[in-house]
Amino acid sequence: MSETERPRSNTVRDPVSDPGGTVETGGPFPTPRKTVRVPGGRRPMTMSRREDLHGRLLVGPTVIVVLLFAVLPFLAVALFAFLDVRLVDIPRLYIDNLVFTSENIAAVWGSPRFWSAATTTVVYAAASSAGAVLVGLAVALALRRPFRGRGLIRALVLVPYVLPVVAAATIWKTLLNPGYGLVNAVGVEWLGWAEPIAFLTTTSRDLGPLEVPVALLCVIAFEVWKTFPLAFLFITARLQVVPGDIEEAAQIDGAGKTRIFRHLLLPELAGVMALLAVLRFLWSFQNFNDIYLLTGGAGGTEVLAVRVYSELVVRANIGTASATGLLMTGMLLVVVAVYAWMIKRERA
Amino acid sequence: MSEPCTGSSRHPQPRGAGRLRRARLTAEDAVLGALRWVVIAVAVAVTAGPLLYGISLSLRPFQSVVSEPLNLIPDEITFDSYPTAMAEYGLGGNMWNSLQVALATAALAILFSVLGAYAAVRLRFFGRNAVNVVFLGVYLLPGIVLAVPLFVLLSRIGLTGSLVGLVFVYVAQTVPVALYMLRTYLVAVPSSVEEAAMIDGCGRLALIRRVVLPLALPGVAATALYVFMIAWNEYLFALLFLVADRDRWTVSLGIAQLTEFSVPTTVLMAGSIAITVPVVAGFFLAQRLLVTGLTSGAEKG
Known part of the structure; x- marks a missing residue:
């Protein structure tokens, strides 16, 4: 709505502030019938x-909640990262008494613990x-091929x-418990x-010539176990729309299953698999719950979120x-940018 | 994309090779066929196994779990762990908190996202694309990064330790997903019906309530269930906002806190199974709809 119209539309009785007055219009919107009464209509x-x-009105409530509880907090992170502020300061936190400093970023950037956590996070993700x-x-x-009981297994x-x-x-912790775990x-x-x-x-364990990061492998296994169903769902959905006739023709021509997979199915699935890999990377990169609950960050599993x-x-x-948190988000943005750039290059 | 399969015609095999080749194919088929059943068997064991293990432990006395960890089929079944977990360890009260939070989150998220999704599907308005981008961004922002300022801001206005604050955080976290899922279901509603209703003088909100919602009801229900599940399962924000006040704990937080103390594992298993049952049951009921809602767009890949 343009600026010049705004004052005039205010002279129309605002149905939102006048509940009951315009019930017959079926909604909180000014109707033409009302507006003709205004002089100069x-x-x-x-x-x-x-x-x-x-x-705009319909999206409004969602936008407000998202702005207040997601966008505003994110801007606040960028602010807090440059403030000298601790938990005990919260009750005395006002806009006009903020103390700015660049020491937080410097301290985090110079800390070996941050970089080791960053490495662990990248490996984990x-x-x-x-x-x-x-x-x-x-x-x-x-x-892929139907059989009795497939629906149940899916x-x-x-x-x-x-x-x-x-x-x-909790179940995994019990399964892996040294005392009575299965x-x-x-x-x-x-x-x-x-x-x-x-x-x-256990941070690491010698297995012949190899040093195995036991705890890290466990949290990775947990994450794979917990998230592969999503990949399964997406790949299954994509498989269902792969055209069957080319595959049939290839079969008649004598192409084996591995060749059909490599030359026919894989190119079809590559897009959705790349998308899934990126999305899963972004989510695993920021994962807090799984690692905190399983190890609390012990045994060489301290990731950035922890x-x-x-x-x-x-x-x-x-x-x-x-x-x-800010540096962590920066790293995520780099990944997103690289992915976007690769998509763009492929389309071009 | 059809290029690779023409490869065989460009390099024709010598005639005698045909029989040999067929033999190799059947061997390949046999191996892959066997591998297929191995994959299926392992997948079933690995996905269902832990759940069954949890159920088995929750039904056994603690002493027998410790003395015979391999005895998975209980000789004697006892349901004692469940009332112990609910009453003695307070998980019953925590469950009530979780139920309230999850229901409120689902109701609000659905209310907001039905309106938003309708607008996104049917209406052209200024800023539509910007809104979409912001929502996608929120979806990808790390929860732990948002948790820091939310914790500070909510403590500043005194909303930490209140379930209301938690509900608003959950709504903001789930609305983008709900909107995305609902869009898929709303697209399927034929717009000709809506146009007819509008010509008959139906206002926009009445149109959504009387025409669009009933037609998309299964999808809306599935989305509500999904949001409920996210809120019911959530742990990080509950931990940050509620940990000081035991009476307000959600059940996820309650169980996680109990693992810190020497609570018998059978009780923990009973609690874990108790919070799992409603979620898994709901999921199986709405499975088909949820799957189409979640994976729409995958086809375009």
Whole structure:
């Protein structure tokens, strides 16, 4: 609505502030019937202008909530990262007594713990997103052709994805418990392990020439287990629209299944798999719940999200927590930018 | 895209190779066929296994779990862990909190996102694309990064420790997803019906309530269920905002806090199964709709 019109439309009785007055119009919008009474009468709104107004009004509530509880807080992070502020300062926090400093960013940037957490995060996110997409692909291919009971198995495979994360983590912790957990019981009783392994607190363990990061592998396995169903769903949906006739023709021509997969299915699936890998990477990169619940960041599993949390809660320092969060978001943006650039280059 | 499959015709095989080749194919088929069943069996065991393990432990006395960890089929079944978890360890009260929070979140998120999704599907308005971009951004922003300022701002206005503050945070987190899912369902509603209703003098809000909502009801219900599940499962914000006040804990927070103390694992398992059952049951009821809502757009890939 243009500026010049605004005062005039205010002379129309505002139905929102006058409930009951215009009930017969069926909504809180001025109707043409009302406007003709105004001297120098405004013409009824055109269809497209009404559409524009209605669209904005309908999206309004959502926009307000999202602005207040997501966009504004994000701007606040950028502010807090440059403030000398701790948890105890909150009651005395006013806009006009802020103390600016660049020490938070410098302290975080210079801290070896931050960089080791960053490395762990990248390894964790890359391994679990690749794992989730590959496992999802394998299961989607295995369940591609119909058989008796396929519907039930498909539904069953989705269970880890809908399981509350706290319940899933509690069950996994019990499974891996050194005292009475099933995995250690099987290992000691049947596989001849010398002693139970404390999976979630062991940083690394020599396995012949290899040094295995036990706890990190466990949290990666948990993340793959919890998220591959989503990859499975998306790949299955994409498989269903792969045209069948080319595949049939290839089969008649004598192409084997691996060749059909490599030359026909894989090119079709590549787009959705790349998208899934990027999305899973972005989500795993910021994952807090799974790791905090399983290990609390112990055993070489401290990721950036856990660092943000411990800066905030353990060290009670809002400034460094925000600085860590800001740098973390910056890294995510780099990933998003690279992906966008690659998509653009491919389209060009 | 059809290029690779013409490859075989460009390099024709010598005639005698045909039989040999067929034999190799059947071996390949046999291996892949066997592998397929291995994958299916492992997938089922790995996905359903932990849940069954949790159920099994929740039904056994703690002493027998410790002394015979491999004995998965209980000799004696006891349901004692459930009332113990609910009453003695306070998970019952926590569950009530979770139920309130999740229902309020689902109701508000649906109210907002139905209006928003309708506008996004049917109306051209100024700023539509900007709104879409902002929502996508919110969807990708790290929750832990938002948690810091939300914690500070909500403490500043005294909303930490209140379930109301939590509900608003959850609504902001879930509305973008809900909007995205609802868009898929609303597109399927034929616009000719709406035009007819509008010509008959139906206002926009009445149109949404009387025409669009009934037609898209299954989709709206599935979206509501999905939002409910997210709010019911949420842990991080509950931990940050509510940890000081035990009476306000949501059930996810309650169970996670109990694992810090020496609570018998059977009780923890009972609690975990108890919070899982409503979610999994709801999911199985609405599975088909949820799957189409979540994966729409994948076809375009």
